[in-house]
Amino acid sequence: xxxxxxxxxxxxxxxxxxxxxxxxxxxxxxxxxxxxxxxxxxxxxxxxxxxxxxxxxxxxxxxxxxxxxxxxxxxxxxxxxxxxxxxxxxxxxxxxxxxxxxxxxxxxxxxx
Amino acid sequence: xxxxxxxxxxxxxxxxxxxxxxxxxxxxxxxxxxxxxxxxxxxxxxxxxxxxxxxxxxxxxxxxxxxxxxxxxxxxxxxxxxxxxxxxxxxxxxxxxxxxxxxxxxxxxxxxxxx
Numbered sequence: 001x002x003x004x005x006x007x008x009x010x011x012x013x014x015x016x017x018x019x020x021x022x023x024x025x026x027x028x029x030x031x032x033x034x035x036x037x038x039x040x041x042x043x044x045x046x047x048x049x050x051x052x053x054x055x056x057x058x059x060x061x062x063x064x065x066x067x068x069x070x071x072x073x074x075x076x077x078x079x080x081x082x083x084x085x086x087x088x089x090x091x092x093x094x095x096x097x098x099x100x101x102x103x104x105x106x107x108x109x110x111x112x
Numbered sequence: 113x114x115x116x117x118x119x120x121x122x123x124x125x126x127x128x129x130x131x132x133x134x135x136x137x138x139x140x141x142x143x144x145x146x147x148x149x150x151x152x153x154x155x156x157x158x159x160x161x162x163x164x165x166x167x168x169x170x171x172x173x174x175x176x177x178x179x180x181x182x183x184x185x186x187x188x189x190x191x192x193x194x195x196x197x198x199x200x201x202x203x204x205x206x207x208x209x210x211x212x213x214x215x216x217x218x219x220x221x222x223x224x225x226x227x
Contacts, residue, residue, distance in 0.1 A: 032214055043205050043218040044156065087156070089216070097161060097169060098209070100146070100216050104155035 001026050004090050006103035014111050017078050021106045023088030024070045030092035033064055033071045038085045038105065047073075047086070078110045114140045116208050118219030125196055126227055132192045133222045135206030141186035142208035146216065147179075150203045162189040196226045 006023045013019045025033075033050035048055065050062040050071050061074040071088055085105040091098060115138040125131055135145055145162040160170045160181050168181035180192040193200055203223050207216040 043221045102156045
């Protein structure tokens with residue numbers, strides 16, 4: 001089983017739609033969780049950290065479910081500019097040092 | 113957020129040559145830096161963790177003699193791809209995790225093409 005798993009998509013949604021991505025992780029001792037956005041041929045950019053209580057940033061809402069070991073990202077009122085690949089990232093201790101493991105990413109295409 | 117720079121952004125070289133990529137944290141000190149590789153349409157794959165003042169920790173399957181990492185200061189880590197071959201052509205990205213930042217911040221990446 002992969003350490004961090006995501007549905008690769010693509011998710012094709014119309015403008016204005018709400019779309020949700022999930023990401024599961026295998027290490028129950030993982031400490032921190034993040035969502036990154038990566039545009040084609042560019043580096044990943046931090047979208048938001050994910051907190052146990054859930055957090056919201058404008059149209060984006062992230063949630064963490066430690067019991068089921070998954071994190072989610074909800075995008076409301078999708079814009080064309082939201083088209084990108086969304087990577088979840090999980091940080092935890094491995095072999096004596098902290099390491100961040102990324103999922104394969106979920107591709108989102110917002111259609112006019 | 114923190115700023116991480118990478119140089120060069122793009123390099124094309126002949127097979128057998130060595131290529132050095134620099135990763136710098138511009139406005140913070142980075143005790144740990146990470147080197148990733150990403151092939152087209154694939155995920156980021158962690159190659160190694162670079163710790164200031166000590167040896168890098170390599171992920172399984174990554175040849176430490178081929179991918180030399182040096183983290184001589186709190187703001188600079190370098191990755192040298194030795195005797196590069198066409199199969200080493202990829203997008204190499206570094207990230208930094210500073211003392212006060214929980215998140216990782218990425219450099220803009222280096223696109224390596226080996227002919």
